[in-house]
Structures are given as C-alpha cells and as structure tokens.
Amino acid sequence: MKMASALVLQFLLLGFASAAGVLQNPDFETPPPGSPANSTAPFLLGENNTLPGWSFGGQVYYLTESGGGHAVQLGQDGRINQTFAASATDSADYLLTFAVASPGGANCLSNGSVVISAPDSQGVFPAGQRAVYGQFLGSWGDGEAIDLVIASETTESDANATCWPIVDSILLKSIASLVKANDNELVNGGFEFGPDFLADSAGGVLLQAAQSPVQSPLRQWSILGTVKYIDAKHFFVPQGNAAVEIVSGNSSGIQTAAQLTKDSSYTLEFMLGDGNDSCIGDFEVRAQAGSVLQNYTIQSKGTGSAQKFSFKFKADSDTGTTPISFVSYTSSQTKDGVFCGPVVDDVVVRTSLGLKLAIQWSLPSLLLLVAYVMNNERWI
Ligand SMILES: *[C@@H]1O[C@H](CO)[C@@H](O)[C@H](O)[C@H]1NC(C)=O
Ligand SMILES: *[C@@H]1O[C@H](CO)[C@@H](O)[C@H](O)[C@H]1NC(C)=O
Ligand SMILES: *[C@@H]1O[C@H](CO)[C@@H](O)[C@H](O)[C@H]1NC(C)=O
Ligand SMILES: *[C@@H]1O[C@H](CO)[C@@H](O)[C@H](O)[C@H]1NC(C)=O
Ligand SMILES: *[C@@H]1O[C@H](CO)[C@@H](O)[C@H](O)[C@H]1NC(C)=O
Ligand SMILES: *[C@@H]1O[C@H](CO)[C@@H](O)[C@H](O)[C@H]1NC(C)=O
Numbered sequence: 001m002k003m004a005s006a007l008v009l010q011f012l013l014l015g016f017a018s019a020a021g022v023l024q025n026p027d028f029e030t031p032p033p034g035s036p037a038n039s040t041a042p043f044l045l046g047e048n049n050t051l052p053g054w055s056f057g058g059q060v061y062y063l064t065e066s067g068g069g070h071a072v073q074l075g076q077d078g079r080i081n082q083t084f085a086a087s088a089t090d091s092a093d094y095l096l097t098f099a100v101a102s103p104g105g106a107n108c109l110s111n112g113s114v115v116i117s118a119p120d121s122q123g124v125f126p127a128g129q130r131a132v133y134g135q136f137l138g139s140w141g142d143g144e145a146i147d148l149v150i151a152s153e154t155t156e157s158d159a160n161a162t163c164w165p166i167v168d169s170i171l172l173k174s175i176a177s178l179v180k181a182n183d184n185e186l187v188n189g190g191f192e193f194g195p196d197f198l199a200d201s202a203g204g205v206l207l208q209a210a211q212s213p214v215q216s217p218l219r220q221w222s223i224l225g226t227v228k229y230i231d232a233k234h235f236f237v238p239q240g241n242a243a244v245e246i247v248s249g250n251s252s253g254i255q256t257a258a259q260l261t262k263d264s265s266y267t268l269e270f271m272l273g274d275g276n277d278s279c280i281g282d283f284e285v286r287a288q289a290g291s292v293l294q295n296y297t298i299q300s301k302g303t304g305s306a307q308k309f310s311f312k313f314k315a316d317s318d319t320g321t322t323p324i325s326f327v328s329y330t331s332s333q334t335k336d337g338v339f340c341g342p343v344v345d346d347v348v349v350r351t352s353l354g355l356k357l358a359i360q361w362s363l364p365s366l367l368l369l370v371a372y373v374m375n376n377e378r379w380i
C-alpha cells in the first residue's frame with residue numbers, strides 16, 4: 001500500500017516535471033482568433049483579439065512573414081508576457097533562445113531594443129538584422145510560477161512603425177545543476193550546456209556579456225564582449241554538439257573559475273580552430289590558466305579545422321578558484337560582413353600525472369589498512 005502510493009506520487013511528480021518549463025504558443029503560430037486568415041498586413045492585437053498563451057499590453061502587432069511564419073512586433077510600450085511553471089522538484093537553470101529583428105532596413109534612424117525580464121534577470125537586446133540571442137533567466141524549482149516578460153524599448157522618436165522590433169521563435173530550456181565529470185576539473189568545458197539552437201539557426205546564438213558564470217547562458221562561463229554559440233548542425237564544431245566562436249574582437253572571450261588545489265600541478269588542454277563559416281585570417285588568442293598566459297595564432301582558411309593545444313600550470317590562488325580564460329585579440333568579418341573569429345572547444349583541466357598516481361595508490365592501501373583493522377578486531 002505504502003509502496004503503491006509512493007509510486008503514484010513518483011508518477012505525479014514526473015508528470016509535473018515534464019509539463020514544467022513549457023511555453024504555450026512559443027513561435028506565435030497559433031493566431032489571435034480574430035486575425036484575418038489570408039492577410040499579410042500587420043494585425044493590431046486588441047481587447048477581443050488576444051494572442052493565445054500570452055497577455056499583452058501597449059501596441060503589439062501580429063505579423064505574417066513572407067515565408068508564412070508568424071511573429072509579433074512590439075510597438076510603443078508594447079509588451080507580451082506568459083507565466084510558466086518551474087520544475088516541480090529540484091531547482092533548475094532556465095535559458096531562453098529567441099530571434100529579434102528590425103524589419104525597416106537601413107532607412108531606420110533607430111530600431112529600438114527588446115527587453116527580456118524574469119524575476120531574477122533582465123537583458124536588453126538591440127534589434128537590427130535578424131539575430132538569435134540566448135539569455136540566462138534564473139534558477140527555480142518547487143513548481144514556482146515564473147512570469148516571462150518581453151517588451152520593446154522604443155522611444156518617441158521611433159515613430160516609424162516599420163522600424164519597431166520583431167520577436168519570434170522563443171525556446172525555453174531547463175538544465176539541472178551540472179556536476180564535474182571524472183576526467184575534467186572544469187564544469188561544461190566542452191560547452192555542451194547552453195541555450196537551445198533554433199532548427200534554422202544558421203547564424204548560431206549570440207551571447208552578450210555576462211559577468212557572472214552563474215548568471216550566464218553559457219553555463220559556468222562568464223562572457224566578455226559577445227560570443228557566438230555554434231552548433232554542429234550548421235558549423236564545424238571540434239567536439240560534441242556545440243562550441244564557442246569569439247566574434248566581437250579585441251579582448252572578448254570567455255572565462256571560468258576552476259576549484260583547484262593550491263600548489264598542485266595541472267594541465268590545460270583545449271582546441272582552437274574555425275567554424276567553417278568563411279572566416280579567413282590569422283586569429284590571435286590568449287589562453288590563461290592561473291598566472292600562466294600563452295598566446296596562440298591560428299591561421300584560418302575558414303573551412304573548418306581545429307588544433308589541440310596544452311600547457312602545464314600550477315594552481316597558485318589563495319582563494320581556491322583559479323581563473324581559466326580564452327580571449328581573442330582579433331576582429332574578423334566574413335565576406336558577407338558577419339563578425340566572426342576563433343572557435344574554442346573541449347577545454348579540459350587535468351591533475352598532473354604524479355598526483356593522479358598518488359591518489360590511485362592511496363585508495364588500495366586504505367582498504368588494506370581497513371581489512372587489517374577489522375581482522376584484528378575479530379581476534380580480540
Ligand atoms: C485564402 O487563400 C486561399 C488560397 O490562397 C483561397 O482559396 C481562400 O478563398 C482565401 N480565403 C479568404 C477568406 O480570402
Ligand atoms: C469586444 O467585444 C465586446 C463584446 O462583444 C464588445 O462589447 C466590445 O465593444 C469589443 N471591444 C472592442 C475594442 O471591439
Ligand atoms: C501577465 O502579467 C500580468 C500582470 O503582471 C498577469 O496578471 C498575467 O497573468 C500575465 N499573463 C500571463 C499569460 O501569464
Ligand atoms: C518608415 O521606414 C520605411 C523603411 O525604412 C520607409 O520606407 C518609410 O518611408 C518610412 N516612413 C516614414 C513615414 O518615415
Ligand atoms: C536597423 O536595422 C537594420 C536592419 O533591418 C539595419 O540595416 C540598420 O542599420 C539598423 N539601424 C540602426 C540605426 O541601427
Ligand atoms: C586591443 O585593445 C588594446 C587595448 O584594449 C589595444 O592596445 C590594442 O591595440 C587593440 N588591438 C587591436 C588589434 O585592435
């Protein structure tokens with residue numbers, strides 16, 4: 001009886017867990033009930049023409065794009081919001097992916113921005129050429145109700161409606177707390193944990209500056225400048241499904257803090273290359289581990305390749321956290337004018353061999369000691 005109810009409870013929890021962290025109508029393909037079926041003209045949402053799944057305020061238009069897809073355009077004081085349920089049990093990290101564009105083209109004096117807010121965070125994303133962004137929303141559990149708000153930041157001078165920002169393709173992802181793998185002192189050294197990729201996201205996902213590795217869409221890494229999160233489906237990725245391309249030039253990159261033992265020796269291994277996105281040139285990258293700095297120059301033909309590098313360092317920080325970072329000193333553009341740069345992946349920090357052997361030897365000897373003590377006790 002007890003066991004049966006425990007099972008039922010478990011099923012209930014699982015049921016809630018799978019329903020949690022889900023957005024309704026995230027791509028706006030379910031139209032407002034009153035929107036004309038065949039019209040491609042922007043349709044102003046109103047009291048009787050609301051957007052399924054979402055609340056709205058201010059001027060919000062429902063758009064039919066040339067390909068037949070749908071999106072919303074946020075005008076003066078325009079905002080939409082939706083509440084989702086966080087994981088029913090343990091706390092999880094929530095990441096958002098979304099597309100932002102300004103439809104107006106080069107004539108627009110200003111395109112406005114999109115502000116994404118959740119209870120623990122806020123991010124401002126400029127609208128321009130269509131771009132896909134990733135953002136860290138927060139960490140929640142216990143089935144908490146989370147209100148996600150997407151608003152325009154337009155000013156009186158943005159009177160031209162064709163220049164207001166368009167939002168589309170919203171993906172919500174949750175990631176349970178990450179644990180260190182056996183063979184790497186870094187968490188998320190392969191960059192596999194970050195925002196979702198859109199199926200058509202040939203341009204990757206842009207990640208704006210994030211000072212704290214805890215509040216970063218690239219889990220456990222802080223972001224300097226802007227980087228592009230790239231997927232193996234659309235780019236050359238050295239390891240796994242995702243990597244980081246440092247795109248915003250001089251002194252931009254990524255940094256994490258490793259929990260290492262002071263005065264122990266470690267090896268930093270990583271791969272540098274290019275994403276097969278026609279980014280041609282000499283990329284200059286500075287890798288840092290603790291107080292050791294190394295410069296590398298990668299000659300890229302832009303056709304997708306990577307090299308493995310490594311160097312030894314000693315953990316010398318008194319605080320117990322050792323900075324590991326990769327910073328690009330070059331700013332490049334593809335012939336289409338897209339900012340691009342070096343790709344970093346597969347970052348591994350290992351204890352040096354000597355220390356590993358010592359650990360391997362200490363466990364059996366400890367067991368021998370325990371066996372000896374237990375045997376002796378039996379004889380007493
Ligand atoms: C919508 O377009 C389809 C084909 O393009 C047409 O058959 C249909 O009559 C149109 N409906 C309305 C309400 O205009
Ligand atoms: C919305 O519908 C109600 C009831 O049909 C009507 O009284 C009201 O005027 C409508 N509002 C607008 C803005 O059309
Ligand atoms: C949007 O926010 C308002 C007020 O903050 C809230 O009452 C409403 O339920 C929210 N809408 C949705 C769909 O969550
Ligand atoms: C608004 O912007 C569009 C596209 O940039 C332009 O074609 C149009 O002339 C502008 N309209 C006004 C009233 O400025
Ligand atoms: C507005 O966005 C367009 C892309 O649609 C871009 O060409 C233009 O430079 C942007 N204007 C400003 C002022 O940023
Ligand atoms: C990068 O920035 C530093 C100062 O922040 C500057 O001294 C250096 O010239 C810049 N390098 C390039 C290639 O722009």
Ligand SMILES: *[C@@H]1O[C@H](CO)[C@@H](O)[C@H](O)[C@H]1NC(C)=O
Nearest residue numbers: 284285286293294295296329
């Ligand atoms: C690495 O390159 C940067 C930028 O060119 C330079 O400022 C720095 O001194 C170099 N560091 C080393 C260790 O060579």
Ligand SMILES: *[C@@H]1O[C@H](CO)[C@@H](O)[C@H](O)[C@H]1NC(C)=O
Nearest residue numbers: 235236237276277303304305
């Ligand atoms: C680079 O992309 C081209 C197609 O765009 C593909 O044929 C080629 O195999 C890719 N190279 C690598 C190393 O992934």
Ligand SMILES: [Ca+2]
Nearest residue numbers: 190239240242
């Ligand atoms: Ca990877």
